[in-house]
Amino acid sequence: MAPISYEILKNTIQDVMDYLTDACKNLPEDVVLFDIFNSKNIISDEDINKLLESSMLYYANVDKDYAYVIRTIIKSNDKNCLLKALKLLLVYNLFGEYASFKVLEKFIFDKILSIKDEDLVRYYVSLSLVSKYRNIDHIKKISELSPMSRVYTLLLLPKREGRSPIEILANAISLDILAEKALKKDDLKTFIKTVGEFEKKLKLLKSVAKRINKEEGAKVISTAFMINSMDMAIGKMENDLDKYKMRLGLFYFDSYTPREDLKDTLKLAESLCYPYYNYLIRLNSKSSLMDEEIELLFGSLQIRLANSLISGKSYDYKSILNDFIDFAGKYYTVYSLSAKILAKVALNQDVKIPSYVNFVVPIAMAINGKNVNEFLRVAELFEINSKDISELLNTPALAEAKVVYSLLKGENVDNYISYLDKNGTGPMFRIAHKFLKENDKSRYIASLILFL
Numbered sequence: 001m002a003p004i005s006y007e008i009l010k011n012t013i014q015d016v017m018d019y020l021t022d023a024c025k026n027l028p029e030d031v032v033l034f035d036i037f038n039s040k041n042i043i044s045d046e047d048i049n050k051l052l053e054s055s056m057l058y059y060a061n062v063d064k065d066y067a068y069v070i071r072t073i074i075k076s077n078d079k080n081c082l083l084k085a086l087k088l089l090l091v092y093n094l095f096g097e098y099a100s101f102k103v104l105e106k107f108i109f110d111k112i113l114s115i116k117d118e119d120l121v122r123y124y125v126s127l128s129l130v131s132k133y134r135n136i137d138h139i140k141k142i143s144e145l146s147p148m149s150r151v152y153t154l155l156l157l158p159k160r161e162g163r164s165p166i167e168i169l170a171n172a173i174s175l176d177i178l179a180e181k182a183l184k185k186d187d188l189k190t191f192i193k194t195v196g197e198f199e200k201k202l203k204l205l206k207s208v209a210k211r212i213n214k215e216e217g218a219k220v221i222s223t224a225f226m227i228n229s230m231d232m233a234i235g236k237m238e239n240d241l242d243k244y245k246m247r248l249g250l251f252y253f254d255s256y257t258p259r260e261d262l263k264d265t266l267k268l269a270e271s272l273c274y275p276y277y278n279y280l281i282r283l284n285s286k287s288s289l290m291d292e293e294i295e296l297l298f299g300s301l302q303i304r305l306a307n308s309l310i311s312g313k314s315y316d317y318k319s320i321l322n323d324f325i326d327f328a329g330k331y332y333t334v335y336s337l338s339a340k341i342l343a344k345v346a347l348n349q350d351v352k353i354p355s356y357v358n359f360v361v362p363i364a365m366a367i368n369g370k371n372v373n374e375f376l377r378v379a380e381l382f383e384i385n386s387k388d389i390s391e392l393l394n395t396p397a398l399a400e401a402k403v404v405y406s407l408l409k410g411e412n413v414d415n416y417i418s419y420l421d422k423n424g425t426g427p428m429f430r431i432a433h434k435f436l437k438e439n440d441k442s443r444y445i446a447s448l449i450l451f452l
Contacts, residue, residue, distance in 0.1 A: 020071045335358065
């Protein structure tokens with residue numbers, strides 16, 4: 001952290017600025033860590049590691065150097081000095097010091113209007129993107145300085161349409177960023193709308209990409225992404241679009257209601273997930289996945305399992321059960337462990353049951369005729385037997401436990417099944433109960449993976 005609170009600095013900087021002096025000469029040697037992204041079309045893991053190592057060295061001195069950055073931005077009128085200060089400021093923001101830009105935004109804006117340099121505009125836009133701070137009035141004024149300034153600011157203004165090829169590039173990037181933002185905020189309405197707009201804009205970009213000046217395109221791309229190649233930028237956005245579509249597929253799957261056609265919903269969900277699923281499978285074969293990727297792959301496997309169970313093809317669903325077993329062998333979570341156990345039980349394989357598993361595992365064991373008394377005891381301990389089925393609706397695993405508990409007690413469960421099939425959210429109840437009614441233990445146990 002900087003040696004002084006950003007809040008205090010924000011309230012006092014205007015009063016002390018007349019007493020400050022230019023500190024350009026005190027800044028570290030020229031910050032060249034981003035230059036590699038402006039000179040290469042392909043960025044290797046080694047390049048990324050070098051960036052992290054170099055930026056960490058700059059960030060380690062933030063307590064001392066931030067004061068020099070402040071003085072340089074406020075007092076210097078030298079473009080190179082200002083660029084050096086903005087590069088350091090960008091490093092601080094990449095490490096989460098977002099307030100460091102917000103405090104100085106007004107002064108950077110004033111310098112841009114005074115010097116009218118497009119490189120300063122580029123770094124201003126990069127800082128706004130990383131810090132997530134937008135001064136819309138300032139951004140609009142900066143956009144009027146030059147045609148390229150307008151292009152850069154389009155990265156911050158996704159609702160402002162561009163017409164030239166390079167403006168279409170900026171629009172596509174800004175929509176990509178907006179979709180990611182809406183996803184993180186769980187703003188589903190904005191997310192769905194933005195993904196549709198992004199897909200159209202990306203398609204348009206691909207049709208005009210060859211008409212974009214290579215140098216200008218590289219500058220726009222590197223302002224938002226740590227790449228500068230048009231091919232890499234389009235590849236990244238295509239991949240992002242596939243990820244967003246997978247998110248939509250998972251949403252349609254999880255939010256399925258009985259008013260919708262089950263087969264159509266599952267078909268749509270799987271088709272939306274398919275491109276990014278293939279990407280994750282390829283990535284998984286080369287390296288370990290990140291947490292978000294693990295979550296997405298698990299969800300898409302659930303959708304594939306649901307589809308295969310409904311299709312009735314024995315080989316398909318058994319093959320996917322083996323995928324869950326392989327998945328759990330590489331990525332350990334409570335869900336993946338429970339899925340592995342359910343898959344092995346469904347495939348009649350030997351399995352050891354650890355202490356910490358999802359409640360659907362005891363359900364599977366009880367249906368398979370094992371640990372029945374233990375399941376009944378635990379169900380009673382959680383008072384599942386005495387609760388109304390409507391109280392358990394929002395906890396699908398417990399609702400299903402009540403069905404199985406009552407079934408094992410010799411009670412008629414038709415009313416419970418009917419209620420859950422008509423009122424439950426998600427496809428798991430309808431799929432599981434189809435096989436429960438048919439006394440198809442293997443497929444029923446496999447369907448319990450959908451409850452995870």
